[in-house]
Amino acid sequence: MIHNIIRGRxxxxxxxxxxxxxxxxTATVHGRATESGPTDVDDxxxxxxxxxxxxxxxxPADRSALMLRxxxxxxxxxxxxxxLEVTDTGKPRDATxxxxIPASIDVVRxxxxxxRVPEGRSTAEYLDGITSGIRREPVGVCGQIAPWNYPFMMAVWKWAPAVAAGNTVVLKPSELTPSSTSRMAELLADVLPPGVLNVVCGGPDVGAAIxxxxxxAMVSLTGSPRAGRAVAHAAADRFARVHLELGGNAPVIVFDDADLDATVEQVAFAAYYNAGQDCTAASxxxxxQTVYDDVVARxxxxxxxxxxxxxxxxxxxxRVxxxxxxxxxxAKLVAGGGVPDRDGFYLEPTVVAGLRQDDELVQSEIFGPVITVQSFRTDDDALAMANGVEQGLTASVWTRSHSRALPFLRDLDFGAVSVNSHAPMGSELPHGGFGSSGYGKDLGIYGLDDYTRVKHIAHAW
Structure with a gap:
């Protein structure tokens, strides 16, 4: 049985x-998790x-030492x-x-x-006789709601910056994948003081109660736009801070001068990794138009x-x-689309070509092993099509021309844009989007800043 972890127990x-x-x-039951309610959230x-x-x-030195441990x-x-992660998610074990798991542990480090190095402005005298400065302070208790696609990683992305900044945490993993998160909190009870990291298992009612x-004082959610709206509305009633990562619908712009061998290899990997259940999937x-047929075939x-x-x-x-x-x-189904005759919840890697901008497959975040392909004629067409969706998390541009890529780095309305790579991730690199992809940043120094509040302090002399 997977239990809640409260006060380290x-x-x-x-x-x-x-x-x-x-x-x-395997589509088989492998265990049970406790199903919590509002009383457990209160506790x-x-x-x-x-x-x-x-x-x-x-x-900061003391917090740092404990987090390194x-x-x-x-x-x-x-x-x-x-x-635990593989059993809950069905992921391939080697990649996990x-x-x-190692990338997640690096985030903690x-x-x-x-x-230990919070950013801030210099102390100075902006008014006669008064020295002003800035304090970065923790926000308070952070309620955090993590998704099922990367349970361990997303849990770490939530609690690590919050705890590092001096906050305490109530974290709800997805009801589908609570095992690694509950065990992580149990292991860390030997290091973190009781009550710093609490895990409450359960479904949407538990998330709503948090x-x-x-x-x-602050609610952080990685999930769907629908869930994000509900969290934002609930937090607004008491003016609590909100941090939202609500998925994406990433455009991959392939120009006629792109290295198609390298492009297709990397795009297919980025689209099909984790069965496409990734908010940054190259979907x-x-x-x-001059390389469209070749790209589709590849x-x-x-x-x-x-x-x-x-x-x-x-x-x-x-749903997919x-x-x-x-x-x-x-539209033309050029590969996949079928359900394999085997145990488990599999779907063949799929490519759908010939789509137009207003088609639902283009406008929706599919969150499965599906790549859609559209054709464009001019750079302006490509930019309009790329930006012509509600989500704005990540985008990539594939070209040998530096001058061609530069305007897209500026004009693509996405929180992260890369050239000849797709959604590179690292502990130092901020991750977060625009539009219906939410607001706030995970990772990087900006991820730490999001879990602090700024106080102006002044001393007259």
């Missing part, structure tokens, strides 16, 4: 409920409030954490063990260092030779299949 739900956990690779928030009174006063503990349990709780390809071949893991659930697979069914007559 594993505790069941006060209501005594539980939820079966399904392995997406966790109370624990976080108690801990905040002293945690906020710790020095936390990273070492997580690293020493990497096999166990990988097993060798890429996702990054924020352990970043908290977002609306009067003891929560929306815009190809110049992507189709890549789809036929790529193996992907399962989608997270039968419901998610059905239903989106594919909306393809209009002018």
């Amino acid at each position: 594993a505790v069941p739900s006060s209501a005594g409920g539980h939820r079966d956990l399904i392995n997406p690779a 966790a928030v109370g624990a976080a409030q108690e801990a905040f009174a002293s945690w906020r006063l710790t020095t 936390a990273a070492d503990i997580l690293e020493s349990h990497i096999e166990e954490l990988t097993d 063990r060798d890429e996702e 990054f924020f352990a260092g970043a908290c 977002a609306a709780h009067p003891g929560v 929306r390809v815009l190809a110049h 992507l189709a071949e890549a789809a036929r030779t790529t193996a992907t893991g399962p989608l997270i659930s039968a419901a998610q697979r059905d 299949v239903a989106l594919l069914a909306t393809a209009p007559p002018h």
